[in-house]
Amino acid sequence: MMTNPTGRLTQGQFSFLPDLTDTEIALQVAYGLRKGYAWSVEYTDDPHPRNTYWEMYGNPMFDLADPAGVLRELTGCRQAFPRHYIRLVAFDSTRGVESIAMSFIVQRPPREPGFQLSRQEVHNRTIRYTIGSYATQDPEGERYGEG
Amino acid sequence: MTHPRYAIPGSVTPPPATPAASAAAEPAGPPARTVGEVLAQSQVEAVLAELDRDLVGLAPIKARVRDIAALLVIDKLRANFGLEAQSPSLHMCFTGNPGTGKTTVARRMAQILHRLGYVRTGHLVAVTREDLVGQYIGHTAPKTNEVLRKAMGGVLFIDEAYYLYRPENERDYGQEAIELLLQVMENQRDDLVVILAGYKDRMDTFFKSNPGMSSRIAHHLEFPDYSPGELLEIADRMVAGMHYLFGPGAREAFAEYLELRLAQPNFANARSVRNALDRMRLRQASRLFADPGRELSKDDLITLTPADIRASRLFARKPGA
Ligand SMILES: Nc1ncnc2c1ncn2[C@@H]1O[C@H](COP(=O)(O)OP(=O)(O)O)[C@@H](O)[C@H]1O
Ligand SMILES: [Mg+2]
Numbered sequence: 001m002m003t004n005p006t007g008r009l010t011q012g013q014f015s016f017l018p019d020l021t022d023t024e025i026a027l028q029v030a031y032g033l034r035k036g037y038a039w040s041v042e043y044t045d046d047p048h049p050r051n052t053y054w055e056m057y058g059n060p061m062f063d064l065a066d067p068a069g070v071l072r073e074l075t076g077c078r079q080a081f082p083r084h085y086i087r088l089v090a091f092d093s094t095r096g097v098e099s100i101a102m103s104f105i106v107q108r109p110p111r112e113p114g115f116q117l118s119r120q121e122v123h124n125r126t127i128r129y130t131i132g133s134y135a136t137q138d139p140e141g142e143r144y145g146e147g
Numbered sequence: 148m149t150h151p152r153y154a155i156p157g158s159v160t161p162p163p164a165t166p167a168a169s170a171a172a173e174p175a176g177p178p179a180r181t182v183g184e185v186l187a188q189s190q191v192e193a194v195l196a197e198l199d200r201d202l203v204g205l206a207p208i209k210a211r212v213r214d215i216a217a218l219l220v221i222d223k224l225r226a227n228f229g230l231e232a233q234s235p236s237l238h239m240c241f242t243g244n245p246g247t248g249k250t251t252v253a254r255r256m257a258q259i260l261h262r263l264g265y266v267r268t269g270h271l272v273a274v275t276r277e278d279l280v281g282q283y284i285g286h287t288a289p290k291t292n293e294v295l296r297k298a299m300g301g302v303l304f305i306d307e308a309y310y311l312y313r314p315e316n317e318r319d320y321g322q323e324a325i326e327l328l329l330q331v332m333e334n335q336r337d338d339l340v341v342i343l344a345g346y347k348d349r350m351d352t353f354f355k356s357n358p359g360m361s362s363r364i365a366h367h368l369e370f371p372d373y374s375p376g377e378l379l380e381i382a383d384r385m386v387a388g389m390h391y392l393f394g395p396g397a398r399e400a401f402a403e404y405l406e407l408r409l410a411q412p413n414f415a416n417a418r419s420v421r422n423a424l425d426r427m428r429l430r431q432a433s434r435l436f437a438d439p440g441r442e443l444s445k446d447d448l449i450t451l452t453p454a455d456i457r458a459s460r461l462f463a464r465k466p467g468a
Contacts, residue, residue, distance in 0.1 A: 058289070065268045066300020068338040073296065 007114030009047045012087060012103040022071060025106055029067035029088065037090035037101050038062045039070045041077045045084050045143045047112070047133050057081075060091055074106060083109045083144040109135070109144035178227035185220045191262040198255050203384065204377040205248055211368050212256065219263045236365040237265060237340045238332055240308075240354075242347040243370025246418030249344045250304065252370075256342070257302040266340055270301035276310040279324040287320040291327045299338045308343035309353035325357060332363045373416050378405050382420050391428070392449050400456040401427075407461040423459075430455040 010016055020028070029039060039061050042054035057077040061070060070088065077086050090102035113134035120128040135143040179185045186192045195216060199209055222235060237260065241249040254271050261269025274294055281287040294303070305311075305328075313319040332341050343350065343360075347369060354361035373381065379402055386393060393401065401423075408419060415422075431451055435443060 061293075061296055063297055064299070065270050065297070066338070068267075068299035068335070069296030072292075072299070072335075072338075 007112040009085065009105065009108065009112060011049060012105055014104045019108070020104070020106065025074070025088070026067040026071055028102070028104065029070045032090040032102050033064055033067065035090075035092070035101070036094070037092050039064070040089050040091065041070070041073050041086065042089055043077055043081045043084040043086045043107075045081075045109075045140060046136050047085055048115075048131075048136065054085075054087065057086075062093075078107055085109065111144065179224060180227065182217075182220055182224070185223050185263075189220075189223075189262040189264070191216055191220070191259055194255060194258045194262060198252070202248060202251065203380045204373055205252070205370070208248070208252060208368055208370060211366070212252065212259070215256075215366060216259055216263070219260075219265060223263065234336050235265075236336065236363065238364050239340075239342045239366040239368060240350060240364045241342060241344040241368050241370060242350050244346065244372055244416060246416030246420075247370035247372060248417060249370055250306070252368075253302065253304045253342050253344070257340075260302065260340060266301050267338075268300040270298075271304055272298040272301065273304040273306060275306045276321065276324075279305075279311065279328075280320050284320075287323045288327060291324045295327070295331055295339065299335075302340045302342055304342045304344060307345045307349075309345055309349045312353055312357055314356060325360065329359050329363065375402070375405055375409065378416070378420055381417050382424060385421055385424055386451070389424070389428070390449060391424075391431075391451055394450040394452045396453040397451050397456060400453040404456055404459055404461060411461070426459070427451055427455045430458050 008015070014020060032039060040059070041057040043057055044051060044054040057080070058073055061073065064070065074086065074088065084107070085105060086107035087103055087105045089100055092099060092101040115131040115133050117129060117131050120130070122128055179188055195213060198212060202209070218235065222232065225232060239256070241253060243249055250273060253273075257266065257269050257271045260266045272294065278294055279287070279291045281290050311321040311325050313321055328341065331339055343364065345353075354364075379398070382401055382405075383393075383398075404423065405420070408414060408423065428451070434452075434455065435441075435447065441447075
């Protein structure tokens with residue numbers, strides 16, 4: 001049985017929901033701004049769950065009053081990387097917290113091939129499991145049908 | 148099994164309506180039908196009244212601000228009847244000498260636009276060329292974009308905007324900033340209102356060489372210099388605002404001081420008044436400081452005396468003073 005028939009990457013917030021519209025994204029960003037978080041835009045074409053650090057598109061955005069600034073940056077990132085994963089990350093800089101408070105995917109590749117589960121047999125019939133994205137079998141920058 | 152028994156995210160299921168988004172834009176209560184209702188709903192009248200009350204003089208400016216508010220209120224009423232009109236261009240240019248109240252009025256304008264719903268937050272970001280233009284190639288766009296992001300939802304106030312354009316250097320990076328500004332001024336009118344400020348003559352030259360900028364500015368406001376009487380009234384309010392008093396004869400001394408100062412170069416209207424008052428506070432403090440044994444009453448602490456004012460070097464030049 002396929003447990004994730006669509007192959008959709010599920011990580012961060014809202015990833016089991018249909019893609020957020022820009023209006024919905026703006027509402028989430030506004031919520032984070034009200035909490036005093038700094039937003040940043042990150043992208044990658046390596047969806048492995050252990051790939052924690054995605055590439056940063058510009059610096060984290062401090063001191064914004066309105067989500068329009070974040071959406072403007074997101075638009076720039078979408079134009080530069082139309083087939084990458086893009087996520088918005090909110091950083092809570094409060095002393096003692098200094099950590100990610102929100103994170104959600106705002107763009108996906110047109111087709112997500114999902115992950116391969118491979119089993120490695122080692123001593124005493126022990127099995128080691130590992131996963132790898134089918135997409136990363138192609139070189140960086142050529143994944144997801146870039147030409 | 149080819150079909151999961153749960154809905155696949157992002158596939159056949161119709162996207163749910165977004166009630167939160169549309170509800171947020173809806174004003175409370177029934178749509179307004181009279182000017183009074185819009186004014187009451189937006190509470191813009193309070194800002195206009197404050198502008199009238201807090202700022203001395205500036206009659207033509209106050210009238211223009213009221214006109215602009217009227218236009219926006221009528222636009223609201225038209226919209227309530229479903230009369231579509233392109234969202235009005237609100238970019239403005241404030242010209243006048245230093246200290247004539249351009250920055251102060253821009254802050255009030257941001258509040259008015261916010262109350263009428265033309266900008267979302269009503270904050271003002273004040274910048275000059277240095278905040279927008281970089282030192283080397285590739286430095287300008289990120290700087291300008293950062294400022295634009297911070298100003299979005301509110302008003303971007305660019306002081307001495309003509310310095311963005313340096314015709315003597317054809318590779319000046321200012322041009323890049325101007326182009327980024329123009330894009331946002333044209334395409335993101337709902338996100339940002341830009342106010343340019345500076346001297347009238349230089350701004351005129353700037354617009355002549357930047358027709359794109361000129362054509363996107365809808366409102367030009369000219370700030371007049373203050374009369375000596377208005378300057379004295381501004382001084383009264385500043386003194387009261389700082390919790391000081393003009394002692395006997397001090398106000399007259401300050402009026403004389405203003406007369407002398409007006410004849411000097413680099414007179415900067417209300418800003419010069421503020422600076423002069425700051426120096427007088429310093430002299431008052433030194434005067435009290437010089438007498439360590441004396442018990443100081445509240446009156447001593449709040450009173451500016453003629454001596455505090457006449458110690459200015461401007462009086463020293465006057466023979467016989
Ligand atoms: N009409 C006025 N009434 C009272 N104070 C004023 C008036 N105009 C300017 N000021 C004061 O003068 C100072 C300088 O004004 P500002 O708005 O910064 O001038 P500008 O931006 O034109 O140089 C501010 O402290 C402001 O509060
Ligand atoms: Mg100013």
